[in-house]
Amino acid sequence: MNDDPQAGARRQASSVYAGSIRRCLERPVRATFEWLERVDPGTHRRVKGLRLVTAYGIAAALGTLQDIAHSVPSSVSLGTLAASFALWASVSEANTTRAESSRDLLLLCIAAALGAAFFVVVSGPLQIAGHAGPELTLVSGAFLVGYLKRFGVLGAGIGSQIYIGELLAYGAHLGLSDLRAIAIAAAIAALSSIVPRVLSGPAERPVSLAALSAGPAPGHQRWSPEFCMGLQAATGALIIVVLNNRVGLLESAWAITACTYVVAGSASGTIQRVRRRIFGTLVGVPLGLACLPLAAHMPLLIWAAAALAMIVYAMALPERYDIACGAFAFTLIITLAVSGVHSIPLLTARAWETLLGGALGLLTAMFVFPIRRVEPGH
Incomplete structure (x- = not known):
């Protein structure tokens, strides 16, 4: 039994339309993959990017657990603080072996916590200088970002983390009563950033911060x-x-x-x-x-x-x-x-x-x- 000529024409038109859509989609997809291979041959930086996102997500999730967050003031977003520590520690870390990377990530998370703690200790007395007084603490962090580069990649990362810790404490309006929350956030961040790095394997080749x-x-x-x-x-x-x-x-x-x-x-x-x-x-x-x-x-x-x-x-x-x-x-x-x-x-x-x-x-x-x-x- 022959098909309806109109139905056949509709199928043919549909096939042509689907082919046109497929060709239109293939071009940008192919261009995207070509750009990825050109910018990141071997997928090493993509692995690092996935690690940044994973570390942030793990820290944010752990920071919201009631068993962990119940011991800190409700005004402090423990998940956000820990996730930021973990994210920027993962950005600054630039080693090739699991052991060295894990060590550096731990030090970088501690540096961020020290920066936040320094802010909450110093910012109080600086309030006598006016509403912009606490920002004077950020000047010290800005200096360390540049100066600590003399100690290599890890030094550059530590300087950056100290400033980021100060910046996060400034933005969250942390005080002396939040020192415990800062310490817990650093522990969560260290765990959350080290685990993805260990799982990513020795094939990952992070780029040195000297290239930045x-x-x-x-x-x-x-x-x-x-x-x-x-x-x-x-x-x-x-x-x-x-x-x-x-x-x-x-x-x-x-x-x-x-x-x-x-x-x-x-x-x-x-x-x-x-x-x-x-x-x-x-x-x-x-x-x-x-x-x-x-x-x-x-x-x-x-x-x-x-x-x-x-x-x-x-x-x-x-x-x-x-x-x-x-x-x-x-x-x-x-x-x-x-x-x-x-x-x-x-x-x-x-x-x-x-x-x-x-x-x-x-x-x-x-x-x-x-x-x-x-x-x-x-």
Whole structure:
């Protein structure tokens, strides 16, 4: 029995339509995989990106367990604190063996806890300096981010973790009564970051943090390049604290953070990092803002997008600082939104004050003990 000619025509049209859709989808998928292989041959950075997300998730889950969280004040988000410690410890860790990586992760989590503890001890007396007084503590962390690079990759990570600990304590308004919570968060973070690293195996080859910046430039200088980098970051941070105290900045800590991390081992390296950070921020923030309507209705999709963005961050960070900054800016915006922060003025302030911090970092790198590259033979 012959088929209806119209039914056959419909099947043929459907087949042609399906083939067109398949071809349209194959092209971007193929391009994506080609980009992944070009940026991350051997999948090593993708493994590290997955490890970052896993460490964050384990720490956040453990921090919400009632048996663990009952001993800390309800005002402290133990899961968020521990997850942040674990995430950034995993970012800073850069070793090739399980044993060395586990040791470094433990030290990095302890460093973050020490930074948070230092903030809660020192910030109280600094409140006499005004509402921006506690931010003065961040100046010390900004200095250590640059100065401790003289002790290698682990030193650079410890300096970064101390600052991050101070920043988290500042953002969460922690006090002396929260020291126990900080210690518990460090223990959770160490466990949560070490387990994924052990399971990822010796095949993972993390990229050295030396690839994240231009590196200290050689030259005939009175002080070491790392000391100058610390002074540059601390000077920019201090200027932001003064601005906040005088005119008021809505999200000054973001400006301090941007100023701290754009300082590189030379003025030219800082210029390059500032340019890439600005470009990444200008791309990542609008993409994040565009996803805000989904935050209230599809939070699971938002968290999945954030996890994917952090994997891209880990992959791009060594060579493509602009892509890394864009992925991180996107992650920050959408995670803030899904956590209940939907104020467009607040999110916009965080974006433009990040750019302000980058500009101040550039100015301090150019005029505060500038580090010049010396060509061989000169």
